[in-house]
Amino acid sequence: MTLLSTIKNGIDLKKIPREQLPALAREIRERIIAVVSKRGGHLASSLGVVELTLAIHYVFDIPGDSLVWDVGHQAYAHKLLTGRDAHFDTLRTYKGISGFTKRSESPCDAFTVGHSSTSISAGLGIAVGKKLKKNRSKVISVIGDGSMTAGLAYEGLNQAGDSDSDLIVILNDNDMSISPNVGALSSFLSRTLSANYLQNMKKDFGSFLKKLPGIGYDIYQFAKKSENSFKTFVTPGMLFEAFDFDYFGPINGHRLNHLIDIMENIKMLEEPVLLHVTTTKGKGYSPAEKNPVYFHGVGAFDVTTGNGNSSGKKNPVPTYTEIFGKTITKLAEKNEHIVAVTAAMPEGTGLIGFSKKFPDRFFDVGIAEQHAVTFAAGMASQGMKPVVAIYSTFMQRAYDQILHDVCIDSHHVVFALDRGGIVGEDGPTHHGLFDFAFLRNIPNMTIMAPKDEQELAAMLVAAIQHNGPIAVRYPRGKGVGAVSPDSPDYLLIDNPIKIGKAEIIHKRSTTTRKTNAEIVTQKVTAPRKTDTEIVSQEVTSLEKTSDNKLFSNAAETGKNILIIAAGRTVQEGIKAVEELEKMGISPTLVNARFIKPLDAELILELAKEIPLIITVEEHVLDGGFGSAVLELLADNDATGCRVKRIGVKNRFVEHGSQDILRSEYEVDARAIVRAAKQLTEQIAL
Numbered sequence: 001m002t003l004l005s006t007i008k009n010g011i012d013l014k015k016i017p018r019e020q021l022p023a024l025a026r027e028i029r030e031r032i033i034a035v036v037s038k039r040g041g042h043l044a045s046s047l048g049v050v051e052l053t054l055a056i057h058y059v060f061d062i063p064g065d066s067l068v069w070d071v072g073h074q075a076y077a078h079k080l081l082t083g084r085d086a087h088f089d090t091l092r093t094y095k096g097i098s099g100f101t102k103r104s105e106s107p108c109d110a111f112t113v114g115h116s117s118t119s120i121s122a123g124l125g126i127a128v129g130k131k132l133k134k135n136r137s138k139v140i141s142v143i144g145d146g147s148m149t150a151g152l153a154y155e156g157l158n159q160a161g162d163s164d165s166d167l168i169v170i171l172n173d174n175d176m177s178i179s180p181n182v183g184a185l186s187s188f189l190s191r192t193l194s195a196n197y198l199q200n201m202k203k204d205f206g207s208f209l210k211k212l213p214g215i216g217y218d219i220y221q222f223a224k225k226s227e228n229s230f231k232t233f234v235t236p237g238m239l240f241e242a243f244d245f246d247y248f249g250p251i252n253g254h255r256l257n258h259l260i261d262i263m264e265n266i267k268m269l270e271e272p273v274l275l276h277v278t279t280t281k282g283k284g285y286s287p288a289e290k291n292p293v294y295f296h297g298v299g300a301f302d303v304t305t306g307n308g309n310s311s312g313k314k315n316p317v318p319t320y321t322e323i324f325g326k327t328i329t330k331l332a333e334k335n336e337h338i339v340a341v342t343a344a345m346p347e348g349t350g351l352i353g354f355s356k357k358f359p360d361r362f363f364d365v366g367i368a369e370q371h372a373v374t375f376a377a378g379m380a381s382q383g384m385k386p387v388v389a390i391y392s393t394f395m396q397r398a399y400d401q402i403l404h405d406v407c408i409d410s411h412h413v414v415f416a417l418d419r420g421g422i423v424g425e426d427g428p429t430h431h432g433l434f435d436f437a438f439l440r441n442i443p444n445m446t447i448m449a450p451k452d453e454q455e456l457a458a459m460l461v462a463a464i465q466h467n468g469p470i471a472v473r474y475p476r477g478k479g480v481g482a483v484s485p486d487s488p489d490y491l492l493i494d495n496p497i498k499i500g501k502a503e504i505i506h507k508r509s510t511t512t513r514k515t516n517a518e519i520v521t522q523k524v525t526a527p528r529k530t531d532t533e534i535v536s537q538e539v540t541s542l543e544k545t546s547d548n549k550l551f552s553n554a555a556e557t558g559k560n561i562l563i564i565a566a567g568r569t570v571q572e573g574i575k576a577v578e579e580l581e582k583m584g585i586s587p588t589l590v591n592a593r594f595i596k597p598l599d600a601e602l603i604l605e606l607a608k609e610i611p612l613i614i615t616v617e618e619h620v621l622d623g624g625f626g627s628a629v630l631e632l633l634a635d636n637d638a639t640g641c642r643v644k645r646i647g648v649k650n651r652f653v654e655h656g657s658q659d660i661l662r663s664e665y666e667v668d669a670r671a672i673v674r675a676a677k678q679l680t681e682q683i684a685l
C-alpha cells in the first residue's frame, strides 16, 4: 500500500507525519512520470512543484481555503492529493481527467484555468467575495515566473496591494517559461544577490546617498544601520513591496519543512502576502531537469531514456508549424523587412530556426499577446513586415490591439494563427474555435485558411506580398503529406494565392439531362417530421416546360451537392466526396481559402447551379465561415438555396484526441455525408 493511496483529501494528508512527506513526494513523482510517459502532458512544470503542493495542502484546508493555480498545467500533484489518483491514468483523455484545473472536475479546483496570469485576479476576486460573505477562509494563488510576464498579473497585484484583502500569492520561480524566461522582470527576479554584488551596490548606493543634499546623509545612515532592510530594499521583494505586498523569500521551494514553517506563519497574516519560492523545473526526473523545454509539454516517452516514442523516426510528413517556420525563414532571407514576434512560445510556433538565423529580427515578448500585437503595429508603422505568431486561442487576448492598433490604420501585420481549430488534449481553454468570428467583423482584415501544408506556404507568400492586416489560420499537427520541407521547390509557388479567390477541388459528374418528355418516377420513403409514422410517397416529376425547369433541375440537382470547406476541413470534404459518389450523389467541392473576403463570384455562380449547399469549418457555427456564406447568399437574394452548416454547435469542446473530438463534435467527413443525405432526401420529398 502506498502513502498516496491513503490520501483522498487534505485531512488524510495531515495525518501523515512530516518525516514521511519526502517519501510521499517520491511516490507522487513516480505516479506523474508513469502516467505522463503514456498520456503525454505537462511533466516538467508539475514535477517542479511537488513539495510546494504538498506544503500548501499540508498547511491550508483545501477546498475550504481556495487554491488557484496559474495556467493550471502544473497541478498534477494537486490532483493526486485531492482524490483523483484513482482516475489519474485517464489524464487528458476524452471524458477523463483534464490537464488543467477545472471547477467542474473537483471542488478543490477553485478556478478553471489554462490561459496564463489569471490567478492573482481570480484569487483577489475570490478573497473579496469571501470577505463580503464574512467567510474568513484563506485564498492562495500560485503563479509562475513566466506567467508574471503578462500585464494581467500586475493588474491583479495593483488592486490586491491596495485592498486589505486576505490574499496569499506564491511566486513559483524556476527561471523558466516554456523556454528560458525573458524580459527585464526575469533578470530582476533571478538576480543572485552575491555578497560582493551587494557590497559594491552598497558602496555605490552609499556614496550616491551621501552626495544627495540634506536628506541623503540621513538615509545613508538609516540604510547603513539596517543591513537587512538594505538587502530587502534591493532584492526582488522591492518590486512586490511597491505593490504593498508583504514579501517573503526567495526560499528554496523543495525544502518541505521550511516551506511548511513559513506557510504556517504566513497563514496567520491577514493582508496581501507574496511568498517567493525558487524551484527546479522537472525536479526529480533527470531528463526533464536537463531539458525542461522539451519536457514542458511532452508526448508519450520512454521513462528510462526520456526519448519521445516518435523520436528517431524520420517524420516524412512535417507539421503545419514546421512549414510555417521554414517558409517564413526562407522569405526573410529575401526580405529584410520581415520580423517575427512570439509571445513566449518560440518552440510551439516554429520560430526557433528564424530566431537563430535572424536574432535581430526575432522578438520574444514573454506571455504578452496584447503587447506583441501593438509592438508589431509600431514596427509596421516604420515599414517593417511583422509576422506575429500566436496560437489562435491566445490571440483572443489581443482582440482590441488587432482592431484598434493594427486595423484602423490598416498596418501590414501578418497574424500566423497556429493551433486553429480543435487542438485535442488541451481542451476547451486551448481549442482555436473562435478566430474566424472575432476577426472577420474587423474592417480591413483578411483571413486565409489553407487546405494543406503546401497551401500554407503559398498563403504565407501572399500574406507577405499583401498590404494590410492579414491572418493565416492553420491547425495543430501534421500536414497531409502535400509537401516535404526538404523538397527545394515547396516554396516556389507556381500558383500564387490570389486574395479573395477560392478553388474548385472536385467538380460534380455532369449527369445527362433528362429529356423533357422523360417521366421520372421516384418512390421516396421519408420519415414524417411531425410523427414517427413512415410515409411512402410517390413523386412523379415531369419535365414539361421550362417553368418546370427548376423542378426537373431539382430532381437532377437533388443529387448535386455543393460543399464549401474552410481550411483543413477540405480534407474531410475530399473523404466525403468519395463516399457520396458511391451513394449516387454528385458533390462539387470548393476550397474556400478565404474566410474574408469570400470568393463571392464563384460561390454565387455555383449556388445558382447547385442550390444544395454544405459549408464546413472547424470553428463554432456562430459567426464563423458558414455564417459568412449565409450572409453572402442572403445579401444576394440567393433564396432558392438550402444550406447546412458543418461546424461546432455553440458550445465548448472538451479535451481528448483530435480525431475523437472531430467525430464527437461532428466536424468530420461523416458529418458531411450525413448532411448531404439529409439535403438530397429533403429535396426529393
Ligand SMILES: Cc1ncc(C[n+]2csc(CCOP(=O)(O)OP(=O)(O)O)c2C)c(N)n1
Binding pocket: 045, 048, 071, 073, 074, 114, 115, 116, 143, 144, 145, 146, 147, 148, 172, 174, 176, 177, 178, 281, 343, 344, 345, 367, 394, 397
Ligand atoms: C495567455 C497564454 N499565453 C501562452 C500560454 C502558453 N503557456 C503555457 S505555460 C507557459 C509558460 C508558463 O511559465 P511559468 O508561469 O513560469 O510556469 P512553469 O511552466 O515554469 O511552471 C506558457 C507560455 C498560456 N497558457 N496562456
Ligand SMILES: CC(=O)[C@@H](O)[C@H](O)COP(=O)(O)O
Binding pocket: 042, 071, 073, 114, 178, 296, 297, 348, 419, 423, 426, 476
Ligand atoms: C500549458 C500551455 O498552455 C501550453 O504548454 C500549451 O499546452 C502548448 O500547446 P501545444 O502542445 O499545442 O504547443
Ligand SMILES: [Mg+2]
Binding pocket: 144, 145, 146, 147, 172, 173, 174, 175, 176, 177
Ligand atoms: Mg516558470
